[in-house]
Amino acid sequence: MPLTHDFKETIRARAQREPAFRRALLREAVECILNGDLATGKAVLRDDVNATVGFKGLERRTRIPAKSLMRMLGPKGVPRGQTSPAF
Numbered sequence: 001m002p003l004t005h006d007f008k009e010t011i012r013a014r015a016q017r018e019p020a021f022r023r024a025l026l027r028e029a030v031e032c033i034l035n036g037d038l039a040t041g042k043a044v045l046r047d048d049v050n051a052t053v054g055f056k057g058l059e060r061r062t063r064i065p066a067k068s069l070m071r072m073l074g075p076k077g078v079p080r081g082q083t084s085p086a087f
Contacts, residue, residue, distance in 0.1 A: 011050075012051040014051075032044060042073045044076065055070055
């Protein structure tokens with residue numbers, strides 16, 4: 001089920017004002033992925049990216065095109081781990 005605009009704005013607003021919430025989003029995404037729930041992990045990562053740096057910001061930091069990042073974290077995407085000199 002797609003998230004509503006209001007829900008996404010609520011997540012973004014809370015993430016911008018609460019560093020602990022941002023950390024919790026990232027932690028939840030990683031735990032989901034490690035526990036085999038890739039779909040939920042990717043969805044939470046998308047929310048985290050949208051609520052924080054945005055895909056264009058992530059593109060600048062990782063040197064991976066924003067469209068590729070969006071596809072990787074999309075419902076049919078397959079994220080792949082890679083090391084980037086930006087980190």
